[in-house]
Amino acid sequence: LDKIAVIDVEGQIVENGDPTTQAVAQELVAQLRQAGEDPFVRAVILRVNSPGGSVVASDEIYNQVLDLKRAGKPVVASFGEVAASGGYYVSAGASRIVSDPSSFTGSIGVILILVNLEEAAGNLGIEPIVVKSGRLKDIGSPFRDLTVEERGIFQAMIDESYERFVDVVAEGRHLAEGEVRELATGQPYTGQQALDAGLVDTLGGFDRAVQVAERLADIEEASVVEYQPHITFQQLLGGSLPGVDSAVEEIEDRVGVTGPVLKYLYVT
Numbered sequence: 001l002d003k004i005a006v007i008d009v010e011g012q013i014v015e016n017g018d019p020t021t022q023a024v025a026q027e028l029v030a031q032l033r034q035a036g037e038d039p040f041v042r043a044v045i046l047r048v049n050s051p052g053g054s055v056v057a058s059d060e061i062y063n064q065v066l067d068l069k070r071a072g073k074p075v076v077a078s079f080g081e082v083a084a085s086g087g088y089y090v091s092a093g094a095s096r097i098v099s100d101p102s103s104f105t106g107s108i109g110v111i112l113i114l115v116n117l118e119e120a121a122g123n124l125g126i127e128p129i130v131v132k133s134g135r136l137k138d139i140g141s142p143f144r145d146l147t148v149e150e151r152g153i154f155q156a157m158i159d160e161s162y163e164r165f166v167d168v169v170a171e172g173r174h175l176a177e178g179e180v181r182e183l184a185t186g187q188p189y190t191g192q193q194a195l196d197a198g199l200v201d202t203l204g205g206f207d208r209a210v211q212v213a214e215r216l217a218d219i220e221e222a223s224v225v226e227y228q229p230h231i232t233f234q235q236l237l238g239g240s241l242p243g244v245d246s247a248v249e250e251i252e253d254r255v256g257v258t259g260p261v262l263k264y265l266y267v268t
Helices: 023-035 055-070 116-123 148-174 176-181 192-197 206-217 247-255
Strands: 002-010 041-050 052-054 075-084 098-101 104-106 189-191 223-226 263-265
Touching: 002 023, 023 041, 023 055, 041 116, 052 148, 055 075, 055 206, 075 206, 075 263, 098 116, 098 192, 098 206, 104 192, 116 148, 189 192
Parallel strands: 002 041, 002 223, 041 075, 075 098, 075 104
Antiparallel strands: 052 263, 104 189
16 A cells, blocks of 8 residues: 655746646645655655756745655655756755766856846837836846846846755755855756765666655555646647737747746756
8 A cells, every 4th residue: 555656847947838838836735745645645746857846836846845854754855867957956955866877967056147138129120118217127128138136136036046046955965065066056967966966866767766765764665656637628728729829929939038037947
């Protein structure tokens, strides 16, 4: 009757979205809670294949992983091809991390991507008219460059989220803060390099993660159960209707931009 629940963190981490193509925080938190409430689930494997994403969404998943551990259920993170930035953040609180030697991980840091359409708008004869209540109300507008003051404001926000990331890794991996800062340059690592740096515990694939989970839960054999995302009727029909996405939304999807949003995201 003992079970090991497998929860997939697949795709970019977002607060809301399509759980068939993205790692949706609301869905993943619900699955983690379900595993915590099931008395037959003895351990959880977080199977991660994600470049990261939203700072807030990543933190929600991470905190639910901690809650699961506090409930006495070990969590093993199993890295696939990519477990970078937010993908690593959500795993940092796991009981153990198992990575393939060639997994693409690390990239500890924060990024904010803004699109500057000022020149393109000018070429098209588009002149935005902005009426605002304060000088910073349109900070991050795609129709003009950032001022020095605005850049400083965004940098302060990024620095705060970066400090949070460093603290999470230091606590989860039992590393000194200084050690984490040396690693937290945004640099990606292979699974082998991450093992050498203390960012993961052992090398191997999914089968190895199952073995580790069984050992931590002190069970000899368990049924491995994969949790599936809840699919809405619209998603079942194929997502958004044709022609709904605007040109700007298409650009945002391609480069991972959703306006001035802080992200734990590896971007190439």
